Amino acid sequence: MNAKKSVQSIEPNIADLANGWLKTYKLNYKLEQEPLNSEIDKALNDYHSKNGGVGGNRPDAKILLQDKNLAYFPILIEYKGYKDKLVKLDTDGQVENRTAKNEPNFKNINSFAVNGAVHYANALLHHTSYTDIIAIGMTGHKDESGKIHHQIGVYYVSKNNLGAGQKIDEYTDFSFLAPENFDAFIEKVKALQLSQKEIDKLKEQREKEIDQSLQRLNNDIYQNEKGLGENDRVYLVAAAIIATLGIPGKVPVLEKSDLKSQSFTNGRDGDILINRITAFLDEKNLPKEKKDLIIRTLSNTLLTENINKVVNGESQLKRVFGKIVDDLGIYYKIGLTTDFTGKLFNEMYGWLGFTQDKLNDVVLTPSYVATLLVKLARVNQNSFVWDFATGSAGLLVAAMNEMLIDAKNNSTSPQELAQKEIKIKSEQLLGLELLSSVYMLAILNMILMGDGSSNILNLDSLKDFDGKYGFGKTDSPFPADAFILNPPYSALGNGMNFVEKALGMMNKGYAAIIIQNSAGSGKAVDYCKRILKKHTLLASIKMPIDLFIGKASVQTNIYVFKVNEEHHKDEVVKFIDFSNDGYTRTNRKKASNNLKDTDQARERYEEVVNLVRFGKGKLKIFTEKEYYEGHIDPTNGADWNQSAPIDTKPTLQDFKKTVSDYLAWEISTLIKQENLVEEDLGK
Known part of the structure; x- marks a missing residue:
């Protein structure tokens, strides 16, 4: 520690050298205290500082540059003055700005040049409309002769890499920023690619952060904001997120400073929020009845007197809005394809409100299980997918992701791909949800995912749904050929009533449902028998008992059907016995990660999909103890949960082993007896 103190920082020399280059390139750079533009300055001020407080983020230099396509790129530069203070990476080679507990690592952010610059770039991702930022760190030292040796780290921080930062290349000066070189530099930036494995790992990391942010936010609102019920909390988060999404060039993002906490008619914070949400929904061309329903539902919370009452110059609404934006802003702005509101929903309702039985009914399907259901139902870019108990739309989000990936992988025309993506979101997904608060979350989820909310309907799927589109082509039946479902288990037949209704409205395709396994072993006999008269059971998969740990301890199975074939x-x-899916789950409140891949989980999930589709030729990790091809009696209805039979008939090998064991025992006994005789004779 003392040795470090005796080394003098040469940060002023490094700043002088680097700023000299910027001057040479005639770039309009701004130093630490100087404003760049109001949006960037405000974002840096609003973001938590390098030391963990709020505000006070001041990069040593900053520039706003345009490429040949007139796109803007903020450049944020941080200087240090020690030999070993360029960048701190984690074991995966990522800029290490998070601790093992998934909290900001302010020690690294404060000490290393690149880490600081990447931190500033995340402030812009979080609080501005800029989605592509260049973060530059530079440090150096003097050798014995007084000569300066410098190092530069240049990283790309963007929506595409979820704010993690990617190293662009090695550089010895800043001439890549010079006007004559900048376009070529941006081409290099755009060519950067993350592997699917890297993207998945980053998503996993961000999803853990989301969980923690949601817990923190909900805890804060629950403890400190009195008078807000569970539904109010859900609606407040939905409203805040919609108001801060904005539509470039049409509907500006609502800033915290836009809420003035006034008390005159139509000027209250709730009025301002509702106006901005209305403008957003108008631009999204939502059907009038759907828009009216959303506005009416949100208004019931946002326009109440208490939430708009001004105390000490601030309304409760403004205070809560600020907390939501600060805690969650970055996650929906970087475009995470996750069931964001599903996580929110589980967190919100985990606090209070529902009885344990009801809680089981609205439990969120983990995203990796949602993806499994989608793959088992053979969803592709041309599928028409529906869900009769859509909850927060997690299954539909998973389906939409799969469809968009398939469309991208099979497209050779960017124009056709764009049209296909619009069709997938507006015409190829349909969800039904009866509970209004949950329905609002489903809509929000699909808006966040790029607006597949068109046909999310607030209807009782068993009584009121006629199989037609809810909006747009309301006279046409929805041509469903993929059905995915996690039903409320308190429904008739554990939820098999939903399965019978949905499959009965389909002409072809496949279905995958996750359900309490008693549905297939006697709790829903009549439903099961009727379903088998029209549809084929392809597979029955026994899921881990702790799949819904902390929410519900029920044994579930996934049943896979081929539609419209008796x-x-x-x-x-x-x-398939999938009790060991490769994941280890815990239910510790303070754990940084309650789900760990401890035994080839991803490969196991992939193998299950292949086994259901292609049969036992795909056995690799699993053995014939876990995979069994058998038969059911269609007139039984209670024999859907079978396991591989244990063969009790002895084999020749068993016989040989038994004889061998007996002979070994007999020889051992004879030797012992001989030894005893010898001992007696010896006496």
Whole structure:
């Protein structure tokens, strides 16, 4: 520690050298205290500082440059003055700005040049409309002769890499920023690619952060904001997120400073929020009845007297809005394809309000299970997918992601791909949800995912749904060929009533449902028998008992169906024991990660999909103890949960082993007896 103190920082020399280059390139750079533009300055001020407080983020230099396409790129530069203070990376080679507990690592952010610059760039991702930022760190030292040796780190921080930062290249000066070189530099930036594995890892990291942010936010609102019920909290978050999404060039993002906490008619914070949400929904061309329903529902919370009452110059609404934007802003701005509001929903309702039975009914399907259901239902870019108990739309989000990936992988025309993406979101997904607060979350989720909210309907799927589009083509039946479902288990037949209704409205395709496994072993006999008269059971997959740990401890199975083909008694059904799915789950409140891949989880999930589709030729990790091809009796209705039979008939090998063991025992006994005789004779 003392040795470090004896080394003098040469940061002023490094700043002088680097700023000299910027001057040479005639760039309009701004130093630490100087304003760049109001949006960037405000973002840096609003973001938590390098030391963990709020405000006071001041990069040593900053520039706003345009490329040949007139796109703007903020450049944020941080200087240090020690030999080893350029960048601190984690074991995966990522800029290490988070601790093991998933909190900001202010020690690294404060000590290392690149880490500080990447931190500033995240402030812009969080609080501005800029989605592509260049973060530059530079440090150096003097050798014995007094000569300066410098190092430069240049990183790209963007929506595409979820704010993590990617190293662009090695540089010895800043001439890549010079006007004559900048376009070529941006081409290099745009060519950067993350592997799917890297993207998945970053998403996993961000999803853990979301969980923690949601817990913190909900805890704060629950403890410190009196008078807000569970539904109010949900609606407040939904309203804040919609108001801060904005539409470039049409509807500006609502800033915290836009809420003035006034008390005159139509000037209250609630009025301002509702006006901005209305403008957003108008631009999204939502059907009038859907828009009216959203506005009416949100108004019930946002326009109440108490939440708009001004105390000490601030309304409760403004205070809560600020907390939501500060805690959650970055996650929906960087475009995470996750069931964001599903996580929110589980967190919100985990606090209070629902009885345990009801809580089981609205439990969120983990995202990796949602993706499994989608793949088992063979969803692709041309599928028409519906969900009859859509909850927060997690299953539809998973389906939409799969469809968009498939469309991208099979497209050779950017124009056709763009049209296909619009069609997927507006015409190829349909969800039904009866509970109004949950319905609002489903809509919000699909708006966040790029607006697949068109046909999310607030209807009772069993009583009121006629199989037609809810909006747009309201006279046309929705041509569903993929059905995914996690039903409320308190429904008739554990929820098999939803399955019978949905499959009965389909002409072809596949279905994958996750359900309490008693549905297939006697709790829903009549439903099961009727379903098999029209549809084929392809597979029955026993899921881990702790899948919904902390929410519900029920044994679940996934049942996979082929639609509109009667089940014959000779049909082969694939029974898979997926009790060990490779994940270890814990339910500790303070754990940084309650889900760990401890035994090839991803590969196991992939193998299950292949086994259901192609049969036992795909066995790799699993053995024939976990995979069994058998039959069910279509007239039984209670034999859907089978396991591989244990063969009790002895084999020749068993016989040989038994004889061998017996002979070994007999020889051992004889030797012992001989030893005893010898001992007696010896006496």
